[in-house]
Amino acid sequence: MFIIQGMKLTDKQRERYSRMLALRDFSDDDMETIMNTTVAMLGAGGLGSPSLRLLTAIGFGRIRIVDRDIVELSNIQRQTVFNTRDIGKPKAEAAAENLELMNPEVQFDPICVSIDDENGIDVLKGVDIILDGLDSFKARRAVNKASLELKIPYVFSGAVEYYANLTTFVPGKTGCLQCVMGDAQDNPENTCAQVGVSPTLLSIAAAVEVNEALKLALGRTPDLMNRLMTIDTSTLSIDFFDIGKAEDCEVCSQPQKKATEKKNELSVTQLCSQSFNISPGKTLNLDLDTLASNLDSMYSVQRRKRFLIVHVDDNIRVTVMPAGNLIVKGIATAEEATKLFQDIIGDDN
Numbered sequence: 001m002f003i004i005q006g007m008k009l010t011d012k013q014r015e016r017y018s019r020m021l022a023l024r025d026f027s028d029d030d031m032e033t034i035m036n037t038t039v040a041m042l043g044a045g046g047l048g049s050p051s052l053r054l055l056t057a058i059g060f061g062r063i064r065i066v067d068r069d070i071v072e073l074s075n076i077q078r079q080t081v082f083n084t085r086d087i088g089k090p091k092a093e094a095a096a097e098n099l100e101l102m103n104p105e106v107q108f109d110p111i112c113v114s115i116d117d118e119n120g121i122d123v124l125k126g127v128d129i130i131l132d133g134l135d136s137f138k139a140r141r142a143v144n145k146a147s148l149e150l151k152i153p154y155v156f157s158g159a160v161e162y163y164a165n166l167t168t169f170v171p172g173k174t175g176c177l178q179c180v181m182g183d184a185q186d187n188p189e190n191t192c193a194q195v196g197v198s199p200t201l202l203s204i205a206a207a208v209e210v211n212e213a214l215k216l217a218l219g220r221t222p223d224l225m226n227r228l229m230t231i232d233t234s235t236l237s238i239d240f241f242d243i244g245k246a247e248d249c250e251v252c253s254q255p256q257k258k259a260t261e262k263k264n265e266l267s268v269t270q271l272c273s274q275s276f277n278i279s280p281g282k283t284l285n286l287d288l289d290t291l292a293s294n295l296d297s298m299y300s301v302q303r304r305k306r307f308l309i310v311h312v313d314d315n316i317r318v319t320v321m322p323a324g325n326l327i328v329k330g331i332a333t334a335e336e337a338t339k340l341f342q343d344i345i346g347d348d349n
């Protein structure tokens with residue numbers, strides 16, 4: 001947590017948070033603790049959107065928003081942090097922009113990457129609580145490892161169709177994702193795009209996730225420690241199952257290995273939106289103005305506040321973030337994505 005010495009609530013903060021402060025068992029000190037807490041919301045999609053709205057309204061001090069994709073028309077039905085005018089923007093940036101309007105007391109840190117074993121530690125370093133709005137076990141495994149290594153509690157949630165699962169992993173006090181899910185793989189037949197996902201389910205699951213985050217922030221025992229909660233909104237049933245640590249767990253029973261050495265290579269990920277996210281091996285600090293004027297002779301370039309949109313031709317559109325991440329729409333293969341990265345950012349990087 002980042003501590004502001006002798007911090008006291010201002011009159012405005014007291015008014016903004018008055019219904020929170022009026023709650024039984026909730027003091028000024030508790031509000032200050034929340035305002036000094038940094039959370040990471042991984043994924044600004046179906047689960048991330050309602051969670052982000054709650055985290056922001058409640059007044060968590062800093063929110064790191066991690067998402068690799070861009071906003072599409074089919075997202076708006078459930079991804080309530082976006083407006084229709086956000087279509088085409090990077091989700092992390094669009095979410096931060098909209099949430100700032102809701103609560104200017106909160107600091108936002110949007111990061112447009114695909115979280116994996118190589119960047120997990122970098123992305124999560126310095127946060128107090130991790131909240132899950134991810135859509136793949138591959139990404140969750142990376143988060144699980146980083147959570148154990150950094151000793152950060154991880155509120156797990158997964159939702160598809162009418163069903164959600166939630167539990168809270170606290171390093172040293174509970175098992176981990178691997179203990180519960182084993183080697184579960186992503187089922188390509190069972191994605192939100194294939195079987196859909198209920199917006200009301202997402203709101204319930206998000207509320208539970210944020211409730212866990214509140215308890216963790218305040219040093220209280222989260223209700224889903226060593227318990228798995230399942231929600232089924234087709235029958236509106238909620239169940240709880242005791243879960244624990246697997247004694248032979250290959251992830252949390254072993255001393256944590258140091259994070260994988262960075263390979264300094266491009267990582268290319270295909271996204272749900274039929275786009276590709278390309279991340280350089282190291283964070284670049286691109287000067288967007290210079291890049292825009294360099295690209296201007298070859299492409300049609302739009303300069304936005306915190307990113308560029310490059311129209312390569314009528315079909316291919318590339319969103320460029322200052323850290324060197326690209327989201328490319330309109331291509332079919334990872335090879336084409338890599339080629340575009342070289343054309344736009346250059347070989348030196």
Ligand SMILES: [Zn+2]
Nearest residue numbers: 176179249252
């Ligand atoms: Zn484990």
